[in-house]
Each structure stands twice: as structure tokens, then as C-alpha cells.
Amino acid sequence: MAGVSGGGGPVDVERGELFALLVSQLHVEVSTRAHARRRPPRHPAGMANSFGAAERWRPWSHPTPRGVDLAFAISLFLLVTAWLVLDWVFGLGMDVWAAQGDQSQIDVAGLAHISRTQVLLVVVLTVAVLAGIYRAWRTVVAQVLAALLVGGVLMAAQHQWDTSHTSPGCIRYAAHC
Incomplete structure (x- = not known):
């Protein structure tokens, strides 16, 4: 006690x-x-808005967290770059090697590579638009840079195709060429 x-x-x-x-x-x-320490009560006009809870789930209502955005930006950029390199080496390179000098098979491999690169460009731009909707600005920038890279590869492939398939008889640009 x-x-x-x-x-x-x-x-x-x-x-x-x-x-x-x-x-x-x-x-x-x-x-x-x-x-x-309690917050003051909400204004009655704010309580009348029934869209407050519905807007919270929308992707554009809040920006994507920085860590998630950077993780997606870096991984998607590396994925696109690796896909381009592997498609150039194994997709086009192995098809040309397997053609054993057959020009028609080499042409088919070149056109297939151009087609795959065009599809990749559409996919990268679609991902950039989706990242913009989700307000992941770093992912948008990374995907735009990846789209520029894919566009450069596509231009190089198409230029290579155009220069290797011009008719030798046409010297100048005229109506009969």
C-alpha cells in the first residue's frame, strides 16, 4: 500500500x-x-458533390508515384532497346544468313523486319499515350525517346530497302522512271 x-x-x-x-x-x-487537432468540418457544398469518390479511381486524378514511374520508364526503355537489337541480330540477321544468298528470301526478311519495326513503333506510341493518361511523365519521356529510336531504325531499314531496290535504268527523276 x-x-x-x-x-x-x-x-x-x-x-x-x-x-x-x-x-x-x-x-x-x-x-x-x-x-x-481535428480538421474543421467540410463545407456543406463539398458534401453535395457526389463525383468526389468516383473521381478518385480515375487514373488522371493523381500522378503516378515517382518510384513506380521511374521503374516503368527504365524497364520499358530497356525492353524496347533490347527488342530492337535482338530483332536486328536474330530476326533479320538469321533470316538473311538462312537465305544463303537467295535474293528473294533476303527481300522477304527485310520486309518482315520493316513490318515488325512498324508494329513496335505503334506499340511504343500507344504505351506513351497510356503513360500520359496515368500521369507518368517520366515514362512518357522515355517512351518518346524510345519512339525516336525505333523511328530511326525504321528509317534506316526503309532507306536500305529503297537504295537496294532502285531500278538501274532510271538516272533522273522523270515521268517515265
Whole structure:
């Protein structure tokens, strides 16, 4: 038993009662502080807007977190770059090697490579638009850079195709060429 002096003199209080008294005083103090930190009530006009909860799920209502955006930007850019390199080496290169000098098979391999590169360009631009909708600006920039890379590869492949398939009899640009 412990002696606690109250307002009128020493009072015998057991330890459990003393602990309960301290906890109740602490609870009163904490709860009054919690009430002081509450937000003010919302304006009644804001409560009348029923679209607030529906707009939260829309992808453009909040920007994508920076870490997620960077992870997608870097991984998608590396994926597109690796696809271009592997398609150039294994897609076009192996088809040309397998053609064994047959020009028609080499032409088919070149056109197939151009077609695959065009599809990749459409896919990269679609991903860039989707990233813009989800407000992932770093992914948009990475996909635009990837689209420029794919466009450059496509221009090089088409230029190579055009220069290797011009008719030798046409020297100047005229109506009969």
C-alpha cells in the first residue's frame, strides 16, 4: 500500500487503483489534445458533390508515384532497346544468313523486319499515350525517346530497302522512271 496525499490528507490507495487513476488522467489529457487537432468540418457544398469518390479511381486524378514511374520508364526503355537489337541480330540477321544468298528470301526478311519495326513503333506510341493518361511523365519521356529510336531504325531499314531496290535504268527523276 502506498500513501497518496489528496486534498484532505494522506489516503491509502492500492497500486492498481493508483495505476487506474493515472491512466484515466492520461486518457483525459490525450483525448482533449486529439480533439484540438481535428480538421474543421467540410463545407456543406463539398458534401453535395457526389463525383468526389468516383473521381478518385480515375487514373488522371493523381500522378503516378515517382518510384513506380521511374521503374516503368527504365524497364520499358530497356525492353524496347533490347527488342530492337535482338530483332536486328536474330530476326533479320538469321533470316538473311538462312537465305544463303537467295535474293528473294533476303527481300522477304527485310520486309518482315520493316513490318515488325512498324508494329513496335505503334506499340511504343500507344504505351506513351497510356503513360500520359496515368500521369507518368517520366515514362512518357522515355517512351518518346524510345519512339525516336525505333523511328530511326525504321528509317534506316526503309532507306536500305529503297537504295537496294532502285531500278538501274532510271538516272533522273522523270515521268517515265
